[in-house]
Amino acid sequence: MATTIQLNSVEKRYGAHDVIRGIDLDIKPGAFTVFVGPSGCGKSTLLRMIAGLESISGGDLMIDGARMNDVAAARRGIAMVFQSYALYPHMSVYKNLAFGLETAGYKRKEIQQRVNDAAATLQITDYLHRKPKALSGGQRQRVAIGRSIVRDPKIFLFDEPLSNLDAELRVQMRVEITKLHERLGNTMIYVTHDQVEAMTMADQIVVLRGGKVMQAGSPLELYNEPANQFVAGFLGSPKMNFAPVRVADGGAVTLDRHRIEVNRPLQVAPGEDLTLGIRPEHIGIGEGPGQTLGEAQVDLVEHLGGSTVLHVRPQFGHEPLTVVLPGQHTCRTGDVVTLRIDPADCHFFDGEGRAIRG
Amino acid sequence: MTDAVNDMPGRGSAYPRLNSTLRHALLIAVCIVMIYPILWMLSGSLRPASELFGGEAGLIPSQVTLSAYPDGWFGLQVTFGRFFANSLIISVLATIGNVLAASLVAYAFARLRFAGQNFWFALMLGTLMLPYHVTLIPQYVLFRELGWVNTWLPLIVPKYFAVDAFFIFLMVQFFRGIPRELDEAARMDGCSAWRIYRKIILPLSMPVLATAAIFSFIWTWEDFFGPLIYISEMENYTVQLGLRSFIDSSGTSSWNELFAMSILSLVPIFLIFLFFQRLLIEGIATTGMKR
Amino acid sequence: MSAYDAIEGGKSAARPETSGWLARAIHRNGAGYLFLAPWLIGFFCLTLGPALVSLYLSFTDFDLLTSPEFVGAQNYVRMVTADAKFAAAIRVTLVYVALSVPLKLAFALAIAMVLNRGMRALPAYRAIFYLPSLLGTSVAIAVLWRQLFAADGFVNSLLATVGIEGPSWISNPNYSLYTLVVLSVWQFGSPMIIFLAGLRQIPADMYEAASLDGASSRRQFLRITLPLLSPVIFFNVVIQTIEAFKAFTPAFIISGGSGGPINSTLFYTLYLYQEAFSYFRMGYASALAWVLVIIIAIFTAFSFLTTKYWVHYDD
Known part of the structure; x- marks a missing residue:
């Protein structure tokens, strides 16, 4: 049975400096949770607090219902994969895997059994007698994961484990970690600053900023219904477009005098200033369904093959917009195109950045 | 820092005028001046006592004899063999103490967290510059009260209490260079602080431990002041004290024997120099060791 | 970085959650002071103590055999x-x-x-x-x-x-x-x-x-x-x-x-x-x-x- 983790108003202070400011979080058994956010948002600190490497200044950390604040790292049933892998450079791969088991006082036979199993799972059997420095980056990564597997922990923590790998290997390891999670079924927490990793791997994404949870939920929930402008802008690539709008009468907003029918009640008084958010892939060009937004001049075209990215300067408003069109297009710099949107795809945020739901 | 002492051939310089041959000639001349006195002492130890002392500035003895070595060896009531054994025991025990104590303390400063840490660290650094003369007399009184005068204990026991802050500082610097994530991984692996020290930090610190051990050994071996004040019976003399007695008892009449024993007293240091030169030089270059 | 024990590793059982500030302080600082102990003893007994004693002795007449006699700045x-x-x-x-x-x-x-x-x-x-x-x-x-x-x-x-x-x-x-x-x-x-x-x-x-x-x-x-x-x-x-x-x-x-x-x-x-x-x-x-x-x-x-x-x- 996999493990639950609960954080109740968890805080971390260094002197007068608040790093984590009251985090409440529920992690379901067997879930793959990703902490994501810009650097300095506290995601690594939070992970290390769960691991037991950082003390908890306030609030409770519960694992399977038991309070863990004062329990030593090793007794929390947690294994962690570090960004730098932290393989013991003076030990062979075998010794690296066996070290934790030896520390825990396992019998030699059992250690051998477990190490060999883990090595087979991760296909590192051939390197068991090498020192870490004789391994490639990907192999070291596997050893680091292997070291966490052998102890059969309840929870796995990953601290930006792929950031030292090249792009190709990163994609490959991403898939392997996801598969590992499917096979083991353990509760896992994964920290990254890469929103693609977050979107592709997570059951639950927790977006952090300034030591607070901005939003937690499934990847599509966060993508489709961002709770605030920060989450909306952080997830998705290219980034969501934002433009200032003013609420008009009759379920509409005006974007620089251009009227957009929202078709849903906004529950905001007319005359208020809002921010409109629309994802690049939700803007179309030319004739089609939805509402015309006006004309724009193409500044730059990026042909990605599977899709085409346009950077356009609308004749309404001043902010340049990004548009992603599926497939290939013959647009050129300097062309003037008609933009159109489906009002259902529009997000609205108030002056504090909070999402306004219809 | 280590590559500071590695060679970088082809490195440009501001002083291209001095051509290479001239430079080498100059350096070789300096080398000769540096080494000549030691060679002169070596050659002196091989001359017969009858060969008038000093009148000879050359290196080649008119007649080579090894007799000064056995004569000097047995020249005092107690043989130099005993002095060498004493010095060796003291130096080895002192070295073990220094490395053990300094590494424990350095680990606490570099890796553990505890209240008052910065305060103690500052105090420790403060003792680096403190001349040992201020503690000399009360220490002497203390050891005298303990009945340790004329034993080796005053030369050995303090090292087990990390009195030489220099070694602590040296090791703190090194330990700080070991990635902290290794400790954290070990903690996740269930290691106690002791086990991390023993299984992670120490094995990864062999270079600095060796450097500390070598310097500790050499300094204890060469120490004259400590034995001079604490050891009175010739049975317990170190080599350095033995040499001093030799000067007093024989004056310049058997200078070839004095030279022979002097040469022998330098042999252990010279051997260490031959085998561990790199560690010694790196140790100095990276930490600014005093000599 | 939180405290962890010097002697106990992962093997021992979980400790009682809270048992007063003293136990907490020992738990948090114990390991550090254990490792620091050799130096602390040496510092007090062989450095600081003797230094203070010698400062006192510098204002005395002292011949090692009879007890020191205070003579001021003489x-x-x-x-x-x-x-x-x-x-x-x-x-x-x-x-x-x-x-x-x-x-x-x-x-x-x-x-x-x-x-x-x-x-x-x-x-x-x-x-x-x-x-x-x-x-x-x-x-x-x-x-x-x-x-x-x-x-x-x-x-x-x-x-x-x-x-x-x-x-x-x-x-x-x-x-x-x-x-x-x-x-x-x-x-x-x-x-x-x-x-x-x-x-x-x-x-x-x-x-x-x-x-x-x-x-x-x-x-x-x-x-x-x-x-x-x-x-x-x-x-x-x-x-x-x-x-x-x-x-x-x-x-x-x-x-x-x-x-x-x-x-x-x-x-x-x-x-x-x-x-x-x-x-x-x-x-x-x-x-x-x-x-x-x-x-x-x-x-x-x-x-x-x-x-x-x-x-x-x-x-």
């Missing part, structure tokens, strides 16, 4: 007003420091600059230059020096070959101290290695840029090498000066423990040793020790104060 007063040997020791030590440190460092720097050209034989030269430093304070080296500069020693026989009759360097008070200065300079190896390491940190392209600008090598030395090396020079000056103040063995061996002839090699530490262990004036010797600390402290503080005028730091 020791210090006598030192300054009525002790010709103290004055001699101060003079000898200051001359020794003032001559040996600059000469030794100038030599070390000069050789380091010549070596700093990536020559193939560098390790060999470096090793040979370093050897005397390592043999350093051995009695054997002092013995050697005594014979080199004896009346019928090596130096004079060398001088004799060119027809000069040298004095008896060791037993002539006009020269004896200088033989010790020469011995100190002979041991320039370790500051040289530190200089070499420092020179290696100066980027080569700085010299290349300067050469392109047409700077002469003298100008490059004054404008690039010296400023960029100044932290290392400062470090060497401080360390070598303190070491020079503490020099003992060569003076002891060369003068046979007397500091003679006519106190010409009476190093401060040698005088301190005599007072303490030849005459058993332990109170007076303690006062001497504290005066040494004060001298070194003043020197060090003064050096640090001057750094803003000549030591160049990157940031």
